[in-house]
Amino acid sequence: MATVIDGKAVAQTIRSEIADEVQLLSQKYGKVPGLAVVIVGHRKDSQSYVGMKRKACAELGINSFDVDLPEQVSQAELIKQVHELNANPDVHGILVQLPLPKHINEEKVLTEISLEKDVDGFHPLNIGKLAMKGRDPLFLPCTPKACLELLQRSGVTIKGKKAVVVGRSNIVGLPASLLLLKADATVTIVHSHTSQPESIIREADIVIAAAGQPKMIKGSWIKPGAAIIDVGTNAVDDSTRKSGYRLVGDVDFEEASKTAGWITPVPGGVGPMTVTMLLKNTLEGAKCYIEQNN
Numbered sequence: 001m002a003t004v005i006d007g008k009a010v011a012q013t014i015r016s017e018i019a020d021e022v023q024l025l026s027q028k029y030g031k032v033p034g035l036a037v038v039i040v041g042h043r044k045d046s047q048s049y050v051g052m053k054r055k056a057c058a059e060l061g062i063n064s065f066d067v068d069l070p071e072q073v074s075q076a077e078l079i080k081q082v083h084e085l086n087a088n089p090d091v092h093g094i095l096v097q098l099p100l101p102k103h104i105n106e107e108k109v110l111t112e113i114s115l116e117k118d119v120d121g122f123h124p125l126n127i128g129k130l131a132m133k134g135r136d137p138l139f140l141p142c143t144p145k146a147c148l149e150l151l152q153r154s155g156v157t158i159k160g161k162k163a164v165v166v167g168r169s170n171i172v173g174l175p176a177s178l179l180l181l182k183a184d185a186t187v188t189i190v191h192s193h194t195s196q197p198e199s200i201i202r203e204a205d206i207v208i209a210a211a212g213q214p215k216m217i218k219g220s221w222i223k224p225g226a227a228i229i230d231v232g233t234n235a236v237d238d239s240t241r242k243s244g245y246r247l248v249g250d251v252d253f254e255e256a257s258k259t260a261g262w263i264t265p266v267p268g269g270v271g272p273m274t275v276t277m278l279l280k281n282t283l284e285g286a287k288c289y290i291e292q293n294n
């Protein structure tokens, strides 16, 4: 039976370390980190994620600057808001919740975020640096960073191992592959055009599942002893719940946990760590800024 990696517990430990550091900054400089959380429109999932981020800020003593814009906001107006946040000395991190409405060019908006405040690590320049050997971005993207942090804290060796990433999105699959590569794994990316993904996944010592397909990865696809990090947060209908749905991962947890060495649950695995990495990036950005300007 696999060791279940308790992301919620690890996240809690790191959050209390962050809270202590926030306290120290406040005592030493009379300043606390600030995170701007920008949301456009009223997608239910986005509102729920943004709510979690703002609540986590409050719990840790981080100032959150809430910017709520209507669905129809123009790209120019959104960029103007980003520029104002770039210029605000109390804002050390800026997060623009994705996805944005179709009439807005995401890359254009993300490019306008000041590099020093790009706590999501989504600025094309930061992603470019992530891809280059011997270079590092100012901030690592939160979900990939969460995945590696969970592996490292669980004592899983990455160097020299075969790692398979399922999915190639800009915000998870691709940057997670680059991070594993930087950590000296041999990395294979499996995606929607890969033939017989199961035969590739079966070879993997480490699997990062970020395909957005509920229970796509079966127990029989798992190499005995492998470390499985499940990034999937798929809402599936469940009439026994008050909400009407429940979250399931990209991995069939019941089956896979019989064979794997380590596995993250959904919920309670990568999700809480993603939010924690965002807070950690904000703290680092604030420390850098406050120490330079005092």
Ligand SMILES: Nc1nc(=O)c2c([nH]1)NC[C@@H]1CN(c3ccc(C(=O)N[C@@H](CCC(=O)O)C(=O)O)cc3)C=[N+]21
Pocket (backbone or CB within 6 Å): 048, 049, 052, 095, 096, 097, 098, 099, 120, 142, 143, 233, 247, 266, 267, 268, 269, 270, 271, 272, 273, 274, 275
């Ligand atoms: N600019 C931007 N940055 C992001 O980091 C970003 C984004 N846009 N768009 C959407 C995705 C998704 N995402 C999650 C964050 C926390 C949980 C999380 O905490 N999930 C809980 C469950 C929460 C629940 O019960 O609903 C868990 O897995 O235990 C999940 C998903 C961040 N994203």
